[in-house]
Every structure is written in structure tokens, then in C-alpha cells.
Amino acid sequence: MNLLKLIGWELDRVKKIYGLLLGVLITIQFGWLAVFLWRNTVLNEEYRREGQSLLVVFHSYLMSTPYILSIGIGLIVMLVFSGWIWYREFWGRGTFMMRLLTLPTKRIQLFISKFITIMMMILGLIAVQWFALVIEYQIFTTWLDGQGIRQQDTFADIRQLDVFSLLYPTSFVNFIIHVMLIAFVVLTIFTFVLVERSLWQRTIFSPLVSIALIGGVLAIPSTIFYVIEQYLFMDELALILVIGFLFSVATLTIIARQYLQKKLSV
Amino acid sequence: MIEVLGVKKRYRKKQVIEDVSFTAQKGEITCLIGLNGTGKSTILKGIMGLTPFDQGTVLVDGKPIDLNRVAFVPDHSTFPIHFTIEQCEAFMRDFYPTFDPKLFARLVDEFKLFPEDKLNELSKGTLAKVNLALGIAQDPDYLLLDEPFSGIDVFSKEQIVELFSSDLMEDRGVLITTHEIEDIEYLVDKAVMLNRGRIAREFDVEDVRFIHGKSIVDVMREEYGA
Incomplete structure (x- = not known):
């Protein structure tokens, strides 16, 4: 029950900044789409006067700097926010972390609530981006059709682009794998923050100690994989990858839990 | 009883705290006394x-601490400063x-607080009252107060001191740290005096007052050589 309340509480606290992020992304993408279409319409007029015809592809819009920038902003904000969702609780002297740690609830619920909040934000962002893509494509085709401008690619071609094949995999299994990888990144950031915040008398070296600890954990399976990679068949490699991933997840979870329960110092 | x-x-x-053991009884006010930096x-x-000990145990009525039964009131707010009291x-x-x-x-009424006020608009004294009101309203068996009089005006101090002798504190165990000992001396049942991370003295305040004719400050003067 407290977990649901905590998730509700976290979501309530992020709603403004999340709404702002979505607003910025949508404004950049649709604003740029308007500019993109207008430029091509003008260019098409010039081509027509010279007796030529213009071919516009949706990929050009998606691979343009403003569009890539909007995706990059979303990615960076979510990465930063994965750390900030913890760091903000330590902000100032009257740290809210003190209140959270003295709640009559299991501390691991704090961790889970923040984790679920971040995952909901990331998946929500991916979903909003998908709907935005669909609408952008509709506007794109409708406008160009109306102007009599030729176009080539279909909506399905969008997934051929690296960034969209990662965000919107074609199979459910791939989607689950990608979500697990995102969750792993969030878990790694969470563990880093908890270790760093647990080191008493925090200094400039605290982040380095945290990075060394987490880096050490991640280096073990990576090194083993690197050493034995050449002696294994493909399906054996896949198995080793899965075992290495599970080892990393389990170890990071144990470290995060231990530091949250026993070492976190406010 | 809180057992440390x-x-x-x-x-x-x-070594900030070195092998410290003491108890704080329910229904009593126990005061942790010491100069700055003694680990109170x-x-x-x-x-x-919140700052885990390296060694040792804390028991509340013989069991590990239950945060429903123990409230902690630090000398600053633990809520985001843009929050209103409500x-x-x-x-x-x-x-x-x-x-x-x-x-x-009832406490909001007694302290004359305005629920719509934001924490960052409050004076230190009013903030101390808000903290205390939130802590007491948790209805805990034990209340841990860290410097509740730090930097607050004389009238706010009076209001808080009055609260200690009111029915609201009956049957609760209070463990308090303060430098303003004179203000609450007559309310304190037991004093635990710290010096360099160790317990220097632990005494019943009334006994010392009646048997030896000394106040807490007199004992502190002896102990710290001030």
C-alpha cells in the first residue's frame, strides 16, 4: 500500500518537469516539421519553374539535426533525472531524505518507487514519441500530397533507422530485451548514487570510489566474456551473455539494497 | 524504554562515539548534554x-526500532522548503x-500556525513549532528532539517549553539534546553527559538537585572544567 502511495507521490513530484520535457520535445519536432515542409515547398516551386520535380523523404526529416537533438535531449534528461531523483532528496540542509528514511516503511520500497517512476517516465516518453512520429508522418504525407510533391518512403521504413530500431523493436522479445537494458542502466545509476551518498565525509573522491566499485562489478562478466569469447559457439555466447547480465543485475541490486539499508548516511 | x-x-x-550505552525511559525526559561536537x-x-552506528545495538522496548513508535524532530525542516504546512x-x-x-x-491552533504558509516563509521559531507539531502528531511513544530551541526567539521557546509540561507529552519518552539547558532544567528527569564521545556522567537530575544542591549546569561546569 505504501509502495503505491510512494509511486503516486513520486509521479506527482515529477509531473511538471516531465510535462515540460514532453512540451519541449513536441515543440521542437513539430516546429521543425513545419519549417522542413515549408522549405521543401519553396524548393519544389523553384524546381518546378526549372522543369524538374523534387523528391522528399521522411528520413531526411528524422535524420536532421533538430530532430536528432530532440531525441538526444530526451535521452540526456532521462539519464540525468535517474540520478537527480535521488540527489534532490539530499538537497540543502533540511534534507527530505531524512524524512523518507524515517518513514515507517521498508527502505527498499523507496528504491522500487523511484525505479518504477523512472521506468514509467522513460516508457511514457517512448510511447509519446511513437504517437508523435505517427502524427508527424501523417502531416508530412498529407502536406506533400497537397502540394503535389513526390515522396518515397513508408512509415514502416522508419524502423530501419538505428535510433528507431532501438526504441521500437519489431518483435515483442526484442522489446522486452530493450526494456531490460534500459532498466539495467537505471539500476546502475541508482547504485552509483546510493554508494556515493553512503560514503561518510563525502569528498571529490566519493564519486570515483563509487565508479570503481560499480565498474569492478561490471568488469567481471565483461572480462570473462572477452577471454572466452573466441572458444565458444554463438548459442553458448548468448548463454554467457545472459548469465553475465543476470550476475550484474543481481550484484548491483544487492549492493544498492545493502547501502540503502545499512550504510546510507544523512 | 530506549536502550542504546x-x-x-x-x-x-x-572516533566520534566510543562505546556509548544509556537508556531513556518512557514517560520521562532524558537530556543528552555535551559541548559542541561531542556526538549528541x-x-x-x-x-x-540516519547515520548508522559502526557497532552497537538500539532497542526500543526490547525490540529493534519501530518507526511508527519513535518520532525524530531535527532542528531543521525535513520537508522541501516550498511545501506549505498543510x-x-x-x-x-x-x-x-x-x-x-x-x-x-490542536497544535496548529496552540502554536498559532497558518496551514497555508510555506515553510520558506517561516521564521526559525515558527519552523521549530511546525516540526514539533508534526512530530507529536505522529503520536509516538518516544520523541527524539535535536536542539529544538536552537536559534529561536524567547516567546517561541516559552511556548515549546510549556508543551513539555502539558498533557500532550504525558506517557511519552523524550530524548532531547539542547544547549539551552536552563530553560528546561526543571522538566528534565535524567541527564546523560557526553564528553569526547564517551558518557562522562549519567544522573537523576532531581537527586543531584536535592542531595547535592547542584543544577545540571553546575555538574557540566565540574565535568568540562569551564
């Missing part, structure tokens, strides 16, 4: 698990099953 048993805490090379706040935070109350109501809104309303 053999706790130790080291910050880097400095660290002990309170350690009891609450937002703090809403949070407490949501997350503390023992939180008593009627009790809080």
Missing part, C-alpha cells in the same frame, strides 16, 4: 538509522498510520 547499547561511530580517523546529534540520528500534514497523514490530524489541528 555499546554504540560506536568513527568519521575517518576520528549523531547519537539521535544513529538511533533513527502539504506537510497531508504527507504525514498519507505515510504515518499513527498520525493524528486532530492532535495536529
Whole structure:
């Protein structure tokens, strides 16, 4: 029950900044789409006067700097926010972390609530981006059709682009794998923050100690994989990858839990 | 009864708390006394698990601490400063099953607080009253107060002191750290005096007063050679 309340509480606290992020992304993408279409319409007029015809592809819009920038902003904000969702609780002297740690609830619920909040934000962002893509494509085709401008690619071609094949995999299994990888990144950031915040008398070296600890954990399976990679068949490699991933997840979870329960110092 | 048993805490090379053991009884006010840096706040935070001890145990009525039964009131707010008093109350109501809104309303009334006020608009004295009201409204068996009079005006201090002798504190165990000992000396049942991370003296305040004719400050003067 407290977990649901905590998730509700976290979501309530992020709603403004999340709404702002979505607003910025949508404004950049649709604003740029308007500019993109207008430029091509003008260019098409010039081509027509010279007796030529213009071919516009949706990929050009998606691979343009403003569009890539909007995706990059979303990615960076979510990465930063994965750390900030913890760091903000330590902000100032009257740290809210003190209140959270003295709640009559299991501390691991704090961790889970923040984790679920971040995952909901990331998946929500991916979903909003998908709907935005669909609408952008509709506007794109409708406008160009109306102007009599030729176009080539279909909506399905969008997934051929690296960034969209990662965000919107074609199979459910791939989607689950990608979500697990995102969750792993969030878990790694969470563990880093908890270790760093647990080191008493925090200094400039605290982040380095945290990075060394987490880096050490991640280096073990990576090194083993690197050493034995050449002696294994493909399906054996896949198995080793899965075992290495599970080892990393389990170890990071144990470290995060231990530091949250026993070492976190406010 | 809160039992602090053999706790130790080291910050880097400095042993801040060295094998400290004491008890704080329910229905009594126990005062942790010491000069600055003797580890008073660290002990309170350690009891609450906010700064874990390196060694030792804390028991509340013979069991590990139950955060429904022990409230901690630090000398600053633990809520985001843009919160209003009513937002703090809403949070407490949501997350503390023992939180008593009627009790809080009574304290808001007694302290003449305005629920719509934001924490960052309050004076230090008013903020101390808000903290105390939130802590007491948790309706805990034990209340841990860290420097509740730090930097507050004389009238706010009076109001808080009056609260200690009111029915609101009956049957609760209070463990308090303060430098303003003169203001609450007549309310304190037991004093635990810390010196360099160790317990220098632990005494019944009334006994010392009646048998030896000394106040807490007199004992402190002897101990610290001030």
C-alpha cells in the first residue's frame, strides 16, 4: 500500500518537469516539421519553374539535426533525472531524505518507487514519441500530397533507422530485451548514487570510489566474456551473455539494497 | 524504554562515539548534554538509522526500532522548503498510520500556525513549532528532539517549553539534546553527559538537585572544567 502511495507521490513530484520535457520535445519536432515542409515547398516551386520535380523523404526529416537533438535531449534528461531523483532528496540542509528514511516503511520500497517512476517516465516518453512520429508522418504525407510533391518512403521504413530500431523493436522479445537494458542502466545509476551518498565525509573522491566499485562489478562478466569469447559457439555466447547480465543485475541490486539499508548516511 | 547499547561511530580517523550505552525511559525526559561536537546529534540520528552506528545495538522496548513508535524532530525542516504546512500534514497523514490530524489541528491552533504558509516563509521559531507539531502528531511513544530551541526567539521557546509540561507529552519518552539547558532544567528527569564521545556522567537530575544542591549546569561546569 505504501509502495503505491510512494509511486503516486513520486509521479506527482515529477509531473511538471516531465510535462515540460514532453512540451519541449513536441515543440521542437513539430516546429521543425513545419519549417522542413515549408522549405521543401519553396524548393519544389523553384524546381518546378526549372522543369524538374523534387523528391522528399521522411528520413531526411528524422535524420536532421533538430530532430536528432530532440531525441538526444530526451535521452540526456532521462539519464540525468535517474540520478537527480535521488540527489534532490539530499538537497540543502533540511534534507527530505531524512524524512523518507524515517518513514515507517521498508527502505527498499523507496528504491522500487523511484525505479518504477523512472521506468514509467522513460516508457511514457517512448510511447509519446511513437504517437508523435505517427502524427508527424501523417502531416508530412498529407502536406506533400497537397502540394503535389513526390515522396518515397513508408512509415514502416522508419524502423530501419538505428535510433528507431532501438526504441521500437519489431518483435515483442526484442522489446522486452530493450526494456531490460534500459532498466539495467537505471539500476546502475541508482547504485552509483546510493554508494556515493553512503560514503561518510563525502569528498571529490566519493564519486570515483563509487565508479570503481560499480565498474569492478561490471568488469567481471565483461572480462570473462572477452577471454572466452573466441572458444565458444554463438548459442553458448548468448548463454554467457545472459548469465553475465543476470550476475550484474543481481550484484548491483544487492549492493544498492545493502547501502540503502545499512550504510546510507544523512 | 530506549536502550542504546555499546554504540560506536568513527568519521575517518576520528572516533566520534566510543562505546556509548544509556537508556531513556518512557514517560520521562532524558537530556543528552555535551559541548559542541561531542556526538549528541549523531547519537539521535544513529538511533533513527540516519547515520548508522559502526557497532552497537538500539532497542526500543526490547525490540529493534519501530518507526511508527519513535518520532525524530531535527532542528531543521525535513520537508522541501516550498511545501506549505498543510502539504506537510497531508504527507504525514498519507505515510504515518499513527498520525493524528486532530492532535495536529490542536497544535496548529496552540502554536498559532497558518496551514497555508510555506515553510520558506517561516521564521526559525515558527519552523521549530511546525516540526514539533508534526512530530507529536505522529503520536509516538518516544520523541527524539535535536536542539529544538536552537536559534529561536524567547516567546517561541516559552511556548515549546510549556508543551513539555502539558498533557500532550504525558506517557511519552523524550530524548532531547539542547544547549539551552536552563530553560528546561526543571522538566528534565535524567541527564546523560557526553564528553569526547564517551558518557562522562549519567544522573537523576532531581537527586543531584536535592542531595547535592547542584543544577545540571553546575555538574557540566565540574565535568568540562569551564
